[in-house]
Amino acid sequence: MRRRTRSIAATAALALALPLAACASESGPPTLTWYINPDNGGQVKIASLCTQAAKGEYRITTEVLPRDAASQREQLARRLAAKDSSIDIMSLDPPFIPELAEPGFLAPIPSDVAEAVTTDVVQGAIDGATWRDELVAIPFWANTQLLWYRKSVAEAAGLDPAKTPVTWQQIMDAAAEQDKFLGVQGAKAESLTVWVNALIESAGGHILENPEASADELTLGFESDAGRKAAEIMGTIGREGLGGPGLPTADENATMTVFQRDRGSFMVNWPFVWSATNAAVEDGTLDASIVDDIGWAMYPQVDEGTDARPPYGGINLGIGAFSTHVDLALEAAQCIVSPENQAFYFATNGNPPSSTKAYDDPQVVEAFPMADVIRESLEKAAPRPQTPYYNEVSTGVQETWHPPASVNPDTTPREATDFITAVLRGEALL
Amino acid sequence: MTSSTVVPGATTSESDAPRKARRSDRARDEARLGWWLAGPAFVVMLAVTIYPILQAFYDSLFSYRLTAPSDKAFNGGQNYVVVLTDPVFWQAFLVTFVITIVTVLVELVLGFLLALVMHRAITQLRGVLRTAILVPYGIITVVSAFAWFYAFDINSGFVNHWFSWLPGIDADLNWFAHQGTSLFVIMASEIWKTTPFISLLLLAGLSQVPGELEEAAQVDGATWWQRLQRVVLPNMKAATMVAVLFRALDAFRIFDNVFIMTNGANGTTVLSLLAYRTSIGRLEIGLGSAISVLLFLCVIGICFVAIKLFKVDLASARGEG
Numbered sequence: 190m191r192r193r194t195r196s197i198a199a200t201a202a203l204a205l206a207l208p209l210a211a212c213a214s215e216s217g218p219p220t221l222t223w224y225i226n227p228d229n230g231g232q233v234k235i236a237s238l239c240t241q242a243a244k245g246e247y248r249i250t251t252e253v254l255p256r257d258a259a260s261q262r263e264q265l266a267r268r269l270a271a272k273d274s275s276i277d278i279m280s281l282d283p284p285f286i287p288e289l290a291e292p293g294f295l296a297p298i299p300s301d302v303a304e305a306v307t308t309d310v311v312q313g314a315i316d317g318a319t320w321r322d323e324l325v326a327i328p329f330w331a332n333t334q335l336l337w338y339r340k341s342v343a344e345a346a347g348l349d350p351a352k353t354p355v356t357w358q359q360i361m362d363a364a365a366e367q368d369k370f371l372g373v374q375g376a377k378a379e380s381l382t383v384w385v386n387a388l389i390e391s392a393g394g395h396i397l398e399n400p401e402a403s404a405d406e407l408t409l410g411f412e413s414d415a416g417r418k419a420a421e422i423m424g425t426i427g428r429e430g431l432g433g434p435g436l437p438t439a440d441e442n443a444t445m446t447v448f449q450r451d452r453g454s455f456m457v458n459w460p461f462v463w464s465a466t467n468a469a470v471e472d473g474t475l476d477a478s479i480v481d482d483i484g485w486a487m488y489p490q491v492d493e494g495t496d497a498r499p500p501y502g503g504i505n506l507g508i509g510a511f512s513t514h515v516d517l518a519l520e521a522a523q524c525i526v527s528p529e530n531q532a533f534y535f536a537t538n539g540n541p542p543s544s545t546k547a548y549d550d551p552q553v554v555e556a557f558p559m560a561d562v563i564r565e566s567l568e569k570a571a572p573r574p575q576t577p578y579y580n581e582v583s584t585g586v587q588e589t590w591h592p593p594a595s596v597n598p599d600t601t602p603r604e605a606t607d608f609i610t611a612v613l614r615g616e617a618l619l
Numbered sequence: 620m621t622s623s624t625v626v627p628g629a630t631t632s633e634s635d636a637p638r639k640a641r642r643s644d645r646a647r648d649e650a651r652l653g654w655w656l657a658g659p660a661f662v663v664m665l666a667v668t669i670y671p672i673l674q675a676f677y678d679s680l681f682s683y684r685l686t687a688p689s690d691k692a693f694n695g696g697q698n699y700v701v702v703l704t705d706p707v708f709w710q711a712f713l714v715t716f717v718i719t720i721v722t723v724l725v726e727l728v729l730g731f732l733l734a735l736v737m738h739r740a741i742t743q744l745r746g747v748l749r750t751a752i753l754v755p756y757g758i759i760t761v762v763s764a765f766a767w768f769y770a771f772d773i774n775s776g777f778v779n780h781w782f783s784w785l786p787g788i789d790a791d792l793n794w795f796a797h798q799g800t801s802l803f804v805i806m807a808s809e810i811w812k813t814t815p816f817i818s819l820l821l822l823a824g825l826s827q828v829p830g831e832l833e834e835a836a837q838v839d840g841a842t843w844w845q846r847l848q849r850v851v852l853p854n855m856k857a858a859t860m861v862a863v864l865f866r867a868l869d870a871f872r873i874f875d876n877v878f879i880m881t882n883g884a885n886g887t888t889v890l891s892l893l894a895y896r897t898s899i900g901r902l903e904i905g906l907g908s909a910i911s912v913l914l915f916l917c918v919i920g921i922c923f924v925a926i927k928l929f930k931v932d933l934a935s936a937r938g939e940g
Contacts, residue, residue, distance in 0.1 A: 263900060263902075267685065270685045377882065377884035378882070434791040437795075438772075443773075615906070618708060619901060
């Protein structure tokens with residue numbers, strides 16, 4: 190019996206070892222692995238286009254990261270901390286770039302590549318790919334939020350946001366008067382930080398005054414006129430029910446649903462809502478007349494006459510520091526971000542280019558009649574605080590500025606400052 | 620836990636061989652076979668449980684952030700001080716505690732009723748009935764969490780529409796925007812999903828109650844309620860306590876439902892989620908490990924209370940006692 194046990198164990202060991210041995214051999218051109226965020230298949234398509242263009246020099250395969258940005262960051266950070274050499278190229282959400290750049294998880298971008306990938310690129314995207322004055326990622330696509338509005342509601346309120354920029358106060362008054370809901374993201378998620386940051390930046394302030402400082406020396410900018418104004422707007426929308434009953438759980442998709450329904454009025458959201466709304470009409474789940482009623486304009490102002498600083502988002506490409514093919518990965522990344530590929534990505538997946546050239550592409554103009562507004566918005570967009578401690582700052586904002594109805598200009602800015610400071614010093618849990 | 624009955628026997632059989640001469644060759648061979656069969660599993664278990672536990676304890680003594688590996692520094696018990704003096708931890712502890720108590724109690728009552736139905740149901744229906752009752756337990760927790768989330772969601776859910784005749788429920792009720800309603804949905808989904816588990820364990824207990832005892836009680840003129848109270852329940856105490864212990868341990872580690880439905884918003888953070896958010900979200904390995912170690916101690920505490928105070932006899936529940 191003992192002999193049989195041992196032979197079973199030996200067979201089992203062999204069975205485990207064989208597939209591993211099979212992995213070790215690799216034939217053909219080097220394979221580059223691109224970790225992508227989930228989209229409508231655009232990145233997979235671009236990967237195959239670039240594989241073809243490389244003519245056998247390399248092959249790009251894609252691995253899909255989790256759905257939300259926070260989980261994408263978690264996975265990449267953990268893999269990179271373990272020096273994962275399988276990560277050649279990764280799609281990165283800009284706020285998390287400093288955190289990965291600081292410990293050297295991203296391969297440095299040579300100056301000639303840096304120059305090539307920043308020519309004819311919107312400033313917001315370059316800023317989002319820069320850490321400590323050096324380009325650490327390659328700008329891919331750049332996102333920004335617009336003010337979307339129902340023309341009928343704006344007209345009834347006597348507003349024309351496309352011609353004259355509107356203020357938060359004006360759209361709040363319009364929604365209140367007509368008993369409609371405003372589309373803002375009040376869920377306890379990253380989208381809340383995006384909103385808070387845009388409000389504070391539009392009022393002339395910053396969440397972090399010195400984003401490059403170390404954790405215990407960061408200075409927060411909530412306790413300022415800008416912070417209080419932001420709290421005033423958010424608290425009022427929450428308390429007066431202007432965001433509807435779904436506000437405390439509304440993310441970007443939920444906001445869009447509310448906007449498409451009868452009580453929709455004004456909404457701040459990313460351009461994906463345009464392709465999503467059109468797709469819903471094509472599927473027959475939405476009435477076609479809604480599309481004709483939708484207008485778009487620059488993000489609302491906090492102070493009348495002062496340009497808003499809309500949110501900036503998107504994806505930049507990082508090169509894995511532990512990759513065995515850094516040179517090829519840099520080459521492949523430049524292929525991925527070519528203006529043609531960016532234009533293709535925008536037209537098919539609704540993700541706006543960071544390259545200004547791509548906006549002149551005829552397929553872009555056709556699919557997104559608001560492309561010009563997006564480009565203008567990107568030039569004015571303000572990034573979220575760029576710090577290796579972004580996750581703490583963002584989660585701290587979500588803890589103290591949620592639910593929107595509880596936000597009070599007299600107390601919330603101070604609470605947020607105290608709480609985030611304590612967390613950054615390691616004195617409190619998040 | 621149950622292996623403790625095997626281990627001492629096996630060692631003494633070798634060291635105290637002369638004194639235990641009564642032990643036959645066959646018994647010794649069986650003990651050895653037992654080691655051969657259980658040994659590999661035992662080693663694997665040690666490797667996958669003891670090692671991470673020790674590693675977590677070690678990490679919990681450091682100030683250690685995954686994205687700043689060079690700043691790793693020993694800080695004694697500072698992490699534990701931070702955790703234990705933080706209201707966030709105690710709030711999470713309280714929420715976890717409430718969820719555990721409420722769900723286990725409700726599941727116990729419902730599970731017992733289901734077990735009774737399965738035990739006594741008409742024989743033709745028994746198979747179908749058992750399968751039907753077990754369906755929720757077969758569903759992956761994340762899937763059931765999403766199903767419940769979308770059912771109650773203010774935009775896509777149907778619950779507000781179906782139950783609008785109940786006071787307090789209307790189209791504008793946002794279940795996930797308040798602590799009470801969020802916890803209600805989280806607990807309801809937990810109960811829906813795991814009641815079958817408890818009812819299975821109770822069913823095993825029910826079938827262990829000797830039929831003649833019940834018959835005797837019936838002959839003596841005991842009512843159904845008296846028979847249940849005096850004969851059935853005392854005879855299935857062991858099975859009940861094991862069911863309670865297993866479910867309490869499970870419920871205390873609740874994660875999926877909360878993660879999917881609220882992600883801890885509106886005071887619904889539970890201990891597992893707090894540990895996750897700290898270790899995985901913030902990448903603060905030291906602080907997160909401290910929370911995990913405390914969570915582990917809580918689980919040990921529940922085991923201790925159940926086994927010592929309520930005298931749960933795991934062996935007897937397996938039919939060995």
